Amino acid sequence: MKPAAFTYHRxxxxxxxxxxxxxxxxxxxxxxxxxxxxxxxxxxxxRLARPTALVDLGPLRRVPSMTAxxxxxGTLTLGALVTHHAVETATLSPDWAVLSRTMRxxxxxxxxxxxxxxxxxxxxxxxxxxCLLALLLDAVVVAEGPAGRREIPxxxxxxxxxxxxxxxxxVVVEVRFTRPSPHAALTEFARRHGDFAIVDAAVALDVExxxxxxxxxxxxxxxxxxxxxxxxxxxxxxEAGDDRWAAxxxxxxxxxxxxxxxxxTAAYRRRLTRTLVTDACREAAGGIP
Amino acid sequence: xxxxxxxxxxxxxxxxxxxxxPRRTLADVLRHDLHLTGTxxxxxxGVCGACTAHxxxxxxxxxxxxxxxxxxxxxxTVESLDHDGELSxxxxxxxxxxxxxxxxxxxxxLMLAEGVLAESPDASREExxxxxxxxxxxxxxxQTIVDAVCATAASRREKIS
Ligand SMILES: Cc1cc2nc3c(=O)[nH]c(=O)nc-3n(C[C@H](O)[C@H](O)[C@H](O)COP(=O)(O)OP(=O)(O)OC[C@H]3O[C@@H](n4cnc5c(N)ncnc54)[C@H](O)[C@@H]3O)c2cc1C
Ligand code: FES
Ligand code: FES
Numbered sequence: 001m002k003p004a005a006f007t008y009h010r011x012x013x014x015x016x017x018x019x020x021x022x023x024x025x026x027x028x029x030x031x032x033x034x035x036x037x038x039x040x041x042x043x044x045x046x047r048l049a050r051p052t053a054l055v056d057l058g059p060l061r062r063v064p065s066m067t068a069x070x071x072x073x074g075t076l077t078l079g080a081l082v083t084h085h086a087v088e089t090a091t092l093s094p095d096w097a098v099l100s101r102t103m104r105x106x107x108x109x110x111x112x113x114x115x116x117x118x119x120x121x122x123x124x125x126x127x128x129x130x131c132l133l134a135l136l137l138d139a140v141v142v143a144e145g146p147a148g149r150r151e152i153p154x155x156x157x158x159x160x161x162x163x164x165x166x167x168x169x170x171v172v173v174e175v176r177f178t179r180p181s182p183h184a185a186l187t188e189f190a191r192r193h194g195d196f197a198i199v200d201a202a203v204a205l206d207v208e209x210x211x212x213x214x215x216x217x218x219x220x221x222x223x224x225x226x227x228x229x230x231x232x233x234x235x236x237x238x239e240a241g242d243d244r245w246a247a248x249x250x251x252x253x254x255x256x257x258x259x260x261x262x263x264x265t266a267a268y269r270r271r272l273t274r275t276l277v278t279d280a281c282r283e284a285a286g287g288i289p
Numbered sequence: 290x291x292x293x294x295x296x297x298x299x300x301x302x303x304x305x306x307x308x309x310x311p312r313r314t315l316a317d318v319l320r321h322d323l324h325l326t327g328t329x330x331x332x333x334x335g336v337c338g339a340c341t342a343h344x345x346x347x348x349x350x351x352x353x354x355x356x357x358x359x360x361x362x363x364x365x366t367v368e369s370l371d372h373d374g375e376l377s378x379x380x381x382x383x384x385x386x387x388x389x390x391x392x393x394x395x396x397x398x399l400m401l402a403e404g405v406l407a408e409s410p411d412a413s414r415e416e417x418x419x420x421x422x423x424x425x426x427x428x429x430x431x432q433t434i435v436d437a438v439c440a441t442a443a444s445r446r447e448k449i450s
Binding site for chain 1: 291292294310311312314317333334335338341344347348349350352353354355357358401404405419420422423
């Protein structure tokens with residue numbers, strides 16, 4: 001289908017984008033930011049979304065910080081307009097390499113040309129790889145609004161069912177990842193490669209010598225928003241190996257209450273969770289001596 | 290509220306001026322305003338890839354870009370591939386390997402493959418299969434498309450070495 005009519009506004013810098021959002025809303029419009037458009041446009045073409053005005057962040061690609069990828073002092077900072085493809089092809093240190101490895105799961109190459117990190121996080125799909133990575137690697141979303149900038153930790157970002165803590169008059173300017181994770185992996189299952197996952201699992205192991213001290217277990221597709229699973233994380237510490245991963249997977253399956261919807265039963269999501277958590281642990285442990 | 294915009298679009302090396310509503314997708318402007326009907330439209334939500342074109346040398350879904358967003362960018366469509374009516378090597382390989390039947394998906398596959406080959410000329414068959422899985426074809430069963438793209442990749446590599 002074709003999208004409903006809207007007025008189009010190019011933002012020249014971040015302050016301009018925020019001012020446009022504020023002014024348009026004050027004039028009774030229902031404005032929305034468009035970045036890559038890879039989530040918003042399908043929704044507009046289906047008329048599931050009908051913003052009356054779009055504020056295009058495209059011209060902000062000229063602002064270097066909006067497309068920058070930089071590593072410093074244990075933090076990886078991605079400008080809001082960094083694309084999935086830019087991360088896929090970036091040379092990152094082992095601390096952050098999981099980000100590049102994960103991008104192959106995000107849609108397909110032409111989607112990854114346009115789709116952005118911030119767009120994924122603000123859209124907040126419960127299985128979006130970026131949402132899982134944000135919880136896995138303690139992301140902080142930096143958003144600018146009429147009252148200035150604020151930092152939103154990933155743990156407070158996702159409210160479920162595509163709702164996030166970023167307000168309609170705010171523009172995300174960058175995303176900082178603050179938990180270096182050289183032993184991390186994300187894996188998933190979808191009926192067709194490139195589709196959104198039915199369930200996806202991400203694991204980061206904190207390794208000391210050849211022992212695992214603890215880490216993170218994050219799941220998508222088992223709740224209205226991506227979730228950390230503390231019960232499974234508690235089972236991580238100890239000697240690496242298949243017995244440990246089986247215990248972690250058991251704990252994850254016991255902790256979740258996945259939805260029973262349409263084609264996919266809760267029981268099936270539990271089975272996927274067991275397999276995917278085990279696989280993610282194994283892959284994450286790949287580099288342990 | 291149709292808010293018409295005057296745009297200058299750079300398509301296949303030529304500048305075009307068009308007046309369009311912002312809700313018009315790049316795919317629709319190419320087809321209806323510029324009469325470049327090689328870019329096909331299937332699903333209009335990013336799934337089928339029939340509308341694949343290049344924006345600044347990267348393959349994109351032209352149904353998921355508004356034309357107003359493409360101003361200032363270098364747009365390439367399937368019409369840019371042939372040389373005065375003579376098929377390009379990739380187009381010829383599609384013919385030779387029977388990589389099309391009805392042809393509806395073909396422009397999208399050609400542009401997808403050109404984008405991938407430009408970026409990864411050394412891609413393996415497995416990598417090309419994964420990249421080509423971005424687009425849908427209801428006729429061929431895909432093997433012949435993969436064959437055509439792999440053959441083109443191999444012959445281009447040979448030419449360089
Ligand atoms: C066929 C297909 C398959 C896909 N498969 C996957 C997949 O497997 N996994 C996956 O994660 N994604 C998938 N996607 C979605 C894709 O990753 C999107 O790119 C991403 O979700 C949104 O990023 P965007 O820049 O395109 O955002 P847009 O579509 O432009 O915007 C999305 C939302 O975020 C808001 N927004 C965007 N940028 C900002 C900002 N800087 N500040 C404030 N608000 C902002 C917009 O207002 C809108 O509400 C798929 C998409 C398609 C079409
Ligand atoms: S028409 Fe654009 S992807 Fe199907
Ligand atoms: S040749 Fe008919 S859809 Fe591909």
